[in-house]
Amino acid sequence: MTETTHFRPALHFTPQRNWMNDPNGLILHKGVYHLFFQHNPHGRRWGNIGWGHAISTDLATWEELPVAIPPSEHEMAFSGSAVWDRHNTSGLGEGEGPLVAIFTSAYTDADPQRPGQQAQSLAYSLDDGATWTRYAGNPVLERGSECFRDPKVFWHEPTQRWVMVAVEADHRQLLIHSSADLLEWRFESAFGPVGEEGIQWECPDLLEVPLESGGSRWVLLLSTNPGGFSGGSGMRYFVGDFDGSVFTPAGDAPRWLDHGPDFYAAVSFHGTSEPTVVGWMSNWVYANETPTEPWQSAMTVARRLSLVERDGGLVLRHELLLPAELPEGVTVFDGVLAPSESLEVRTGQGDQVSACVIRRQDDGSLVVDRRGADPHGTHAQLPATPPIPLPEGPVDIRVIEDHGLLEIFLDGGIVAVTVQTFPHEGSVEIVEAGSVVAVG
Numbered sequence: 001m002t003e004t005t006h007f008r009p010a011l012h013f014t015p016q017r018n019w020m021n022d023p024n025g026l027i028l029h030k031g032v033y034h035l036f037f038q039h040n041p042h043g044r045r046w047g048n049i050g051w052g053h054a055i056s057t058d059l060a061t062w063e064e065l066p067v068a069i070p071p072s073e074h075e076m077a078f079s080g081s082a083v084w085d086r087h088n089t090s091g092l093g094e095g096e097g098p099l100v101a102i103f104t105s106a107y108t109d110a111d112p113q114r115p116g117q118q119a120q121s122l123a124y125s126l127d128d129g130a131t132w133t134r135y136a137g138n139p140v141l142e143r144g145s146e147c148f149r150d151p152k153v154f155w156h157e158p159t160q161r162w163v164m165v166a167v168e169a170d171h172r173q174l175l176i177h178s179s180a181d182l183l184e185w186r187f188e189s190a191f192g193p194v195g196e197e198g199i200q201w202e203c204p205d206l207l208e209v210p211l212e213s214g215g216s217r218w219v220l221l222l223s224t225n226p227g228g229f230s231g232g233s234g235m236r237y238f239v240g241d242f243d244g245s246v247f248t249p250a251g252d253a254p255r256w257l258d259h260g261p262d263f264y265a266a267v268s269f270h271g272t273s274e275p276t277v278v279g280w281m282s283n284w285v286y287a288n289e290t291p292t293e294p295w296q297s298a299m300t301v302a303r304r305l306s307l308v309e310r311d312g313g314l315v316l317r318h319e320l321l322l323p324a325e326l327p328e329g330v331t332v333f334d335g336v337l338a339p340s341e342s343l344e345v346r347t348g349q350g351d352q353v354s355a356c357v358i359r360r361q362d363d364g365s366l367v368v369d370r371r372g373a374d375p376h377g378t379h380a381q382l383p384a385t386p387p388i389p390l391p392e393g394p395v396d397i398r399v400i401e402d403h404g405l406l407e408i409f410l411d412g413g414i415v416a417v418t419v420q421t422f423p424h425e426g427s428v429e430i431v432e433a434g435s436v437v438a439v440g
Contacts, residue, residue: 006425007292009402010327011301012281013062015052017294019044021287022150022203022265023278024051025068025082025101027129029271033059034129035278035299036101038079041067044296045288049076051103053129059276059302060323068132069103069123074111078104078118079150079203082129083182083270089162090182092124092135099125100182101132102164104149105139117142118149120166122182141177141185143168148175150203152267153182159244163188165220169200174220176206176245188245191220194254199227203265206242207275209316211307217314218242219305220249221257221277223265225284230261231382232285239307239314255315259388260368260408260418261285261379263300275305276321281405281420283382291376291422298405300418310414318413320400331401333430337410338394339364344431345401347373347423354423356406358399366390366417368408373421390415401428 008014018040025036032055039052051069054062069077080103088097105121107114119142122135142148147169156163162179173192177185195201205221220238228234236254240247257266258279266279279300282290287297304319326332337343342359356373360366365387370379391411398409408417 002293004291004293007403007422008295009298009405010329011060011322011400011402012298012405013054014292014295014298015039015054016064018042018296019046020052020280020295020297020299021046021282022079022280023267023299024079024103026267026269026278027082027084027099027271028269029084029099030128032057032128033269034082035062036068036082037299039067041070044294049078049106051077051101055129058323059321060327065130068129069101069134074108076106076108078106079265080104080120081152081154081267081270083153083155083162085182089180090122090124092122093126099129101125102151102153102182104151106149114142116146118145118147119143120148120151120164120185137183140183147171147200152203152205154206154270156244161244163206163244165204165206167201167204169202172197172199172201174201174204174222174247176247178245189247191247194222195224196227200225203267205267205277206247207268208242209275209305209307211309211314212317213309217250217307218247219307219316220247221266222254225264228261228283229256229259230385232261232283233264234258234261235263235266235279237316251313257316258416258418259385260416261382261385262420263416263418266300276302277305278302279418281418285381286378290378290420298420301400301407303416308414315414318409318416320398320407320409320413322400329403331399331428331430333397333399333401335397335432336394337397341432343397343399345373345399345406346429346431347404348426352424352426354421356419356421356423358397358408360390360395361387363387364390364392366410366415368417368419370419370421373404373423375424376422378422385417385419388415388417399430401430
């Protein structure tokens, strides 16, 4: 395949080449944002997975670094998180303490000790994340399970200890452990099983999120595959309370974090003053088949989360963290969309025009239809979103378009819809009711 430069986004992170999926180890350290990610350095399809690495000072311009945690002979490095062990509780550093990555060791069937099992392991860095060393005592937490994965670790200030949330993916269950030193872990509680049988829960995150009216609550993010709102993989969240040991949801039913087909495995940065997340901008239904060369997949733009009161409950608001000056080729449209109205994001010229239609139906619900922006047929299984509920009457809308990648926010960022398209090459127009209202 010829290199597809017209699909390379200017604002969304992509690796220079080869496969990428879940964001891992997000951390802000000494003014530098670190983005690790699931990466196959040898091909464009999933496999041979370790941790890729990129850094940024503004969340907009990224520099890709060498692979941070490569796979070994009988072990792939699956998803996880990273923390700054500033008090050196682990004893793995000295002085100001090391950076510690907590990841899932996915052992192959050929591993002599743990064939086919998944367990939690550590790697540490003594040079601010430039190089990483696997801990000699790995794994630090195991259950003899084949689906125990995706550890998200954070410091819980009230109890003065580390907390890990991870999943028994096939059992749709969250497991909470605690530790004084990141090395020895104690089981605290379980949450779930949650959701329909036949799906997996992955990539959990438990974070304290501020209420815009004051105070804060705890939010549990969970990725589900399949079972997403738009089909394939997707994300939900619970709002509740956490006492350092037990998460208690405020209601029985989770809400959708994003209603689009291309938002998965989003987790928050360690070290930021406000909860900030990045997600993988793809879907497991077609992630291996997207027509980009020589890379595969992109990350979303970073989003800041807050909680607002709505309809007797608390819901998350997304605030996209855009740079003061947008890179060339990125279009932002702000407007209002009433029932029965639509927008079209058009790309191309002449008889090669692609169009993704953002349409409010007569009942006020929203549908995003990308059939006209998919000349490659990549999204034949998931061509359009199901109807997305919206408040009555006109609703504000923001659309960010970056070389076919669309992040759509409505109702002040309470409703998010993330969609990738692979349109014809050309300039971008956003068309409303037959009139061009913005040009990229």
